Structures are given as C-alpha cells and as structure tokens.
Amino acid sequence: MPAAALQSKPSRTQSTAQHPVLFDSPYEPVIKRPLPAGRPREWYVAHNRRLKAMRLAIALLDSGVYLPSQAHDATIHSTAEDIGMRPPSDTxxxxVRAFMRYSR
Structure with a gap:
C-alpha cells in the first residue's frame, strides 16, 4: 500500500489553516460566496474592512481584552499577527474599538 494512502485526514478539531490560529473551532467553516457585482469600489473596501475589524474584535474578546481602552494599536497588531492576518490600518x-464599545 502506498505511503500516501496510510496518512490520515486532519480531523475537525485540527486546524488546516496555513497561518497559526488562536482557537480551533468545533464548527464547520463558513462557505464563502462571491460578493455582489455592480457596487462601487468603496463599498467593497468598507465591507472587507468591517469583516477584518469584526474578526479582530472577536479574537481580542476571546483572548481576554474586553474594553476598548485595553485595545491599543500594538495589541490589535499583535492579535492580527497571531491569527495570521495582515496588519490592520489605523482606520x-x-x-475594532468601536465594535468592542458597542458589543456590551
């Protein structure tokens, strides 16, 4: 039997991401769908920025940073690096801090 056939598939609890992940989720990944066509470019930029900020806010909350005053730029940048994301802009x-402020 070839050696490739003997290798097991990664289980649901193992991370298959190329970047390090803070927490493995027991949930199935969300199926990504294409964004709607025909919108202005600014809409797509704002949409992707909101998604990135939400992911960072969730990661910060999971790591114990609960208040916006605790979420300094350096903390947000290091969290982005921890979850395998490019460094966020100041905006x-x-x-991220606004999401944390209104999550209470």
Missing part, C-alpha cells in the same frame, strides 16, 4: 483599529 481598522478604530473600527
């Missing part, structure tokens, strides 16, 4: 950092 995205402000948006």
């Amino acid at each position: 995205t950092c402000r948006m």
